[in-house]
Amino acid sequence: MSTTQGLDPRRIREDFPIFGERARGKPLIYLDSTASAQKPRQVIDAMTSMYEHAYANVHRGIYELSERATQMYEDARRNIARFINARSHREIVFVRNATEAINLVAYAWGLSHLTPEDEILVTQMEHHSNLVPWQLVAARTGARLRWVPITPDGHLDMDAADRLLNERTRLFAFTAMSNVLGTITPVRELVSRAHSVGALALVDGAQSVPHLPTDVQAWDADFVAFSGHKMLGPTGIGVLYGKRALLEEMPPFLAGGEMIREVTMEGATWNDVPYKFEAGTPAVVEAVGLGAAVDYLRELGMERVHAHERALVAYAYDRLSALDGVRILGPGPEDRGGVLAFVVEGVHPHDVAAFLDYEGIAVRAGHHCAQPVHDAYGVPATARASFYIYNDREDVDRLVDALRRAIRMFTG
Amino acid sequence: MYDLYAEEILDHYKFPRNRGKMDNPDRVYHDHNPLCGDEVTIMLRIEDGRVKDVKWEGQGCTISMASASMLSEAVKGKSLEELRTWGKEHVLDLLGIPLGPVRLKCALLPLKALKAAVWGLEGTEEHEET
Numbered sequence: 001m002s003t004t005q006g007l008d009p010r011r012i013r014e015d016f017p018i019f020g021e022r023a024r025g026k027p028l029i030y031l032d033s034t035a036s037a038q039k040p041r042q043v044i045d046a047m048t049s050m051y052e053h054a055y056a057n058v059h060r061g062i063y064e065l066s067e068r069a070t071q072m073y074e075d076a077r078r079n080i081a082r083f084i085n086a087r088s089h090r091e092i093v094f095v096r097n098a099t100e101a102i103n104l105v106a107y108a109w110g111l112s113h114l115t116p117e118d119e120i121l122v123t124q125m126e127h128h129s130n131l132v133p134w135q136l137v138a139a140r141t142g143a144r145l146r147w148v149p150i151t152p153d154g155h156l157d158m159d160a161a162d163r164l165l166n167e168r169t170r171l172f173a174f175t176a177m178s179n180v181l182g183t184i185t186p187v188r189e190l191v192s193r194a195h196s197v198g199a200l201a202l203v204d205g206a207q208s209v210p211h212l213p214t215d216v217q218a219w220d221a222d223f224v225a226f227s228g229h230k231m232l233g234p235t236g237i238g239v240l241y242g243k244r245a246l247l248e249e250m251p252p253f254l255a256g257g258e259m260i261r262e263v264t265m266e267g268a269t270w271n272d273v274p275y276k277f278e279a280g281t282p283a284v285v286e287a288v289g290l291g292a293a294v295d296y297l298r299e300l301g302m303e304r305v306h307a308h309e310r311a312l313v314a315y316a317y318d319r320l321s322a323l324d325g326v327r328i329l330g331p332g333p334e335d336r337g338g339v340l341a342f343v344v345e346g347v348h349p350h351d352v353a354a355f356l357d358y359e360g361i362a363v364r365a366g367h368h369c370a371q372p373v374h375d376a377y378g379v380p381a382t383a384r385a386s387f388y389i390y391n392d393r394e395d396v397d398r399l400v401d402a403l404r405r406a407i408r409m410f411t412g
Numbered sequence: 413m414y415d416l417y418a419e420e421i422l423d424h425y426k427f428p429r430n431r432g433k434m435d436n437p438d439r440v441y442h443d444h445n446p447l448c449g450d451e452v453t454i455m456l457r458i459e460d461g462r463v464k465d466v467k468w469e470g471q472g473c474t475i476s477m478a479s480a481s482m483l484s485e486a487v488k489g490k491s492l493e494e495l496r497t498w499g500k501e502h503v504l505d506l507l508g509i510p511l512g513p514v515r516l517k518c519a520l521l522p523l524k525a526l527k528a529a530v531w532g533l534e535g536t537e538e539h540e541e542t
Contacts, residue, residue, distance in 0.1 A: 348473035350474075350515065409422070
């Protein structure tokens with residue numbers, strides 16, 4: 001497919017069985033992909049087919065079925081490695097989700113490397129999952145946790161980042177795309193500034209990997225965390241990408257089967273990476289499902305996915321900001337992914353979301369696991385509409401139309 | 413048109429009863445729900461074991477504000493003994509609508525604050541399980 005040709009959301013929706021459902025008796029308008037994406041038939045079929053034709057536990061099975069399952073599981077790993085341009089499939093650790101990936105680094109790397117002389121740098125824009133693990137690890141190790149503030153226009157304060165990064169900084173953990181503001185951060189630049197003071201860089205790719213082309217080598221990131229369920233894959237599978245040398249040198253996180261080489265009653269030695277970090281029976285079928293999701297996205301082309309969302313969010317930004325009393329948080333449409341968090345004067349976000357629900361429109365209301373972002377804007381909660389490959393301008397029109405009626409009902 | 417936004421609920425939301433300040437209240441309690449930013453302060457005048465007067469201030473969603481407004485009307489003149497027995501069902505009766513778990517928290521915030529105002533936090537335990 002050519003990259004100049006746009007996506008066809010109407011065609012794409014036919015691949016997603018959920019859009020055959022009705023919500024409150026109306027056609028479903030799903031604007032909550034930032035929380036979790038819907039699943040195409042291709043992903044559901046790949047998983048069902050594995051259960052029906054190729055299911056067994058992976059690794060160490062001598063029989064054919066286990067060999068086939070192991071092959072599929074490892075093929076998915078290689079597929080995902082290619083998708084984010086990792087050097088090797090050994091740099092892909094399967095975990096439950098981005099949260100677990102970040103916790104893995106926080107505990108395995110953090111606890112064994114950080115001292116009271118060290119600093120960890122995060123940003124005010126982080127999802128709680130890239131903040132709270134560092135708070136815990138800072139408390140355990142005595143390391144100091146510092147953060148880069150958000151500018152009034154919803155970007156990271158790069159001057160502050162420069163001031164805060166210093167020779168004590170051991171790790172800079174930051175998001176590639178805010179799940180509230182939609183801000184796309186300059187990842188390569190931030191990684192390079194972290195490296196210039198000798199710090200490692202961890203990128204929370206939970207929002208960016210599903211929506212933007214990802215090249216971990218171009219970023220030169222040391223760690224990247226992302227979740228399968230936000231990129232058309234199943235729940236229960238996510239990825240920690242880590243540079244191989246770092247993974248090799250880190251102690252294990254969870255202990256048990258598969259992660260060992262040799263065990264005696266007195267001790268154990270560790271398996272090679274990534275298996276050292278994959279204790280216990282992994283989410284085999286979910287990994288294969290994520291592989292199918294990656295195939296689906298690759299077929300569409302990530303450049304086109306991004307272009308589609310960019311155009312859609314620009315349209316939505318214009319239409320929403322034209323409504324009286326609506327205020328959108330974060331940067332203008334040119335610097336954001338397909339996320340719009342907003343407040344409506346005189347109408348609580350819960351009421352906005354509940355009203356839209358009656359119209360068959362699914363949006364999220366609350367703090368979206370990012371209370372500090374909301375604090376920065378002085379609001380406790382927002383309503384958030386987010387877009388993906390199956391959304392189109394009609395969805396935005398219905399959202400705007402319903403919002404107009406909500407404003408009339410609650411404030412009229 | 414919408415269950416959740418029945419005429420009466422919207423009426424209490426737009427024209428809240430007993431909203432305002434009270435001079436030297438006998439009891440006052442402020443509570444909030446950090447998840448959505450609903451907050452409410454209940455002020456009580458108590459005489460002979462009864463609620464002589466009630467005022468409240470707050471901000472939040474339709475459900476939490478309508479609940480505070482309706483509750484303020486319902487508790488006037490009631491004995492504290494009776495109020496002690498009030499719980500989730502009472503609030504749902506007042507609102508007259510079915511609520512999911514998230515909105516139930518909004519609906520119960522004013523009663524939780526009211527009971528904490530009278531009995532302290534231990535009086536609120538039974539409402540925590542929403």
